[in-house]
Amino acid sequence: MHCKTEGIVLSNAGYNDKYVITHVFTRSFGRISYLLPKTRGRRSRINPALFSPLSILNLEVEHLPLREIQRLKEADRQTLLYDIGSDLTKVSLTFFLSEFLSKVLRETDNNELLFDYLKQAVEVLEETKTGLANFHLTFVLGLTRFLGIYPNLENYTQGCCFDMLNGEFTSRTPAHAYYLRERESAFLNQLSRINFSNMHLFVLSRNDRNLIIDRMLTYYRLHLYDFQPIKSLDVLRELF
Template sequence: MLFKTEGIVLGATSYSDTYSIAHLFTRDFGRVSYLLPISRGKKTKIRNSLFFPLSVLYLEVEHMPLRDVQRLKEVERQFPLYGLCTNMTKVSLAFFISEFLSFILRESDNNELTFDYLKNSIETLEATEKGLANFHLALMMGLTRFLGIYPNTEFTGNYSFFDLQHGEFVVNEPMHSYYLDRKESHYLRDLYRINYSNMHLFKLSRNNRNEIVDQLLDYYRLHIYNFPPLKSLEVLRELG
C-alpha cells in the first residue's frame, strides 16, 4: 500500500552494486529503512543527492508492516540545505546529529511531535549564523522532552549532585559512579535553560563544550538501550 509522509535523512549504508539502504525518521512511521537505487544517469527517478544527512523530504512510499526494508516511489526535497552542505561547521554538526539520531530514534512513540521538533531544528540550523558551536547542546537538551527522559532540573542549595542514572538532583553523593560533582551539577542547572534563541549567549570554551557533550552522551546511554560510541564525535570536538 502506498502512503505519503515526510522523512528526515539519518544516513545510508551499502547493500549491493545497485542498491543502498537509506535510513530515515518519518513523521508517520518513525525510523524506517528504505531501498535506495544507486543512480546511474540523469534520468534516474530518485536521486542519491537528495539523501544528504538531515535532508527533509516529501515521500511517497510502499509500506508493509512485516517488511524490514520498505520501498520508495517518489521523493522530493522540502527545502534546500545550502549552509549544511557548504559551511564546514554546519557540515560537522549535520554528521554528528544524524549519527546521534540514528541510534536515539530506533524506537519512538509520539513520532509526529518528535518529527516536528527535529524538522524545526534543521530549519534553524540552516538559518543560524550565531552560536553555532552550541547548537548540538540545545538540540540534545530539547530532545529529552520528546523521548520521555527529560531530567528533573529542580535545584536548591541542599541538592548538590546531579544523579545521571535517576535524572535528578540529590542531596548526597550517590552510591554509584553515574553522577556529576557539585561544580558540574550547578553548571548543568544553568545549561538546561539553553535553547535555539539564547544559545549564542552561552560563552563556552571548547573544553567546556566537550565536557558537556560527554556528560549528555553519558546521560543518554543510561536511558537509551544499546547506545554505542559515535564515530563523528572527534570531528565535533574541534569546533571552536
Template sequence: METKTRAIVLRSVRYGDSQIIVDVFSREKGRASFICHVSKNGRGKIKQQLFQPLTILEVVYDDRPTRSLQHFRDIRLAQPFFSIPFQAEKLAIGLFVAEFLSYALRDEQCNEPLYDYVESSVMWLDNVEGRFANFHLVFMLRLSRFIGFFPNLEEMAEGDWFDLRNGAFTPVRPLHPDFLRPEEAAKIGTLMRMNYDNMRFFRMSSDERNECVDTILTFYRLHIPGFPEMKSLPVLRELF
C-alpha cells in the same frame, strides 16, 4: 497501505553496485528503512544526493509492516538546504546530529512532536548566520524531553548532586557511580536555560563544551541500551 510523509535522512549505506539502504525518521511512521536503486550516471529519478544526512524529504511508499526494508513509490526534496552542506562547521554539526539521532531514535515509533522538533531545529541551523557553536548541546538536551528522560529541575538547589541514572538532582551523593558532583551538576542547570535564541550569550571554552558533550552522551547511554561511541565526535571536537 499507501503512506505519504515527510522524513529526515539519518544515514545511508551502499548495498551492492546500484542499491542503497536509507534510514529515515518520518513524521507519520517514525523510524523506517528503505532500499532503492540509485542511478550511476545521475540521470535517474532517484539521486544519491537526496540521501545526505539530515536531508528533509517528501516520500510516498506502500507501508508493509512485514517488510524490514520498504520501497519508495515517490520521493522528492521537501526543503533545500542553503548552508549546512557548504559550511564546514555546520556540516560537522549536521553529521554529528544525524549520527546521534540514528542511535537515539533507533526504535522510535510515530511521534509527531518529536519529528517537528527535529525538523525545525535542523532548519534553524541551516538559516542561522553565526554563533551556533552550542547548537548540539541544546539540541541533545531538549530532545530528551520527547523520548522520556528530560532532567528534572523542579527540586534543584545549590550544592545538589546530579543523579545521571534518574535524571534528577539530589542533596546527597547517589549510591551508584553515575553522578555529577555539585560543581559539575550546576552546569546542567545552566545548560537547561539555554535555547537556540539565547545560547549565543553563554560563553564556553572548547574544553568546557567538550565536557558538556561527554556528559550528555553519558546521560543518553545510561537511558538507551547499546548507545555506542560516536564516530563523528572527534571532528566536532576539533572544530569547536
C-alpha cells in the same frame, strides 16, 4: 499501501551493486529503512542525490507493516539546505547529528512531535549564521524530552549534585559513581534554560563544552539500551 509523508534522512548504508539502504525518520511511521537506487533510471522518480544526511523530503512510499525494508515511489526536496552542505561548521554538526540520531532513534512508531523537533533543529542549523558553538549541546539536551528520559531539573540548590541514574538533583552524594559534582551540576542547571533561540547567549569555554557533552552522552548511555560511542564527536571537540 501507498502513502505520502515527510521524512528526514538519517544515514545511508551499502546494500548491493544497485541499491543502498537509506534510513529515514518519517512523520507518519517513525524510523524506516528504504531501498534507494544508486543511480537514477530514465523513468525513475527517485533522485538518490536528494538523500544526503538531514535532508527534509516529501515522500511517496509503499508501506507494508511486516516488510523490513520499505519501497520509495517518489521523492522531492522540501527545503533547500545550502549552508548545511557547504559551510564547514555546519557540515561537521551534520556528521555528528547524523551519527547520533542513527544510534538514538530505533525502529519506532510514528511520533509527530519528535519529527517536528528534528525538522526545527535542521532548519535552525541551516538558517543560523553565527553562534553555533552550543548547537549540539542544545539539541542533545532538548531531544531527551521526546525520548522519555528528560531529567528533573527543577530542584537545584547551590552545592547539590546531579544523580544521573535517577535523573534528579540531590543534596546527598549517591552511592554509585554516576553523578555530577557541584560544578558540573551548576552547569546543568544553567543549561536547563537553553534553547535554539537563546543558545548564543551562553558563554562557555571549549573545555566546558567538551565536559558537558561528555556528561550528556554518559546520561544517554545510562538510559538508552546499547548506546554506542559517537566517533564524529572528536571533530566537534576541535571545532568548538
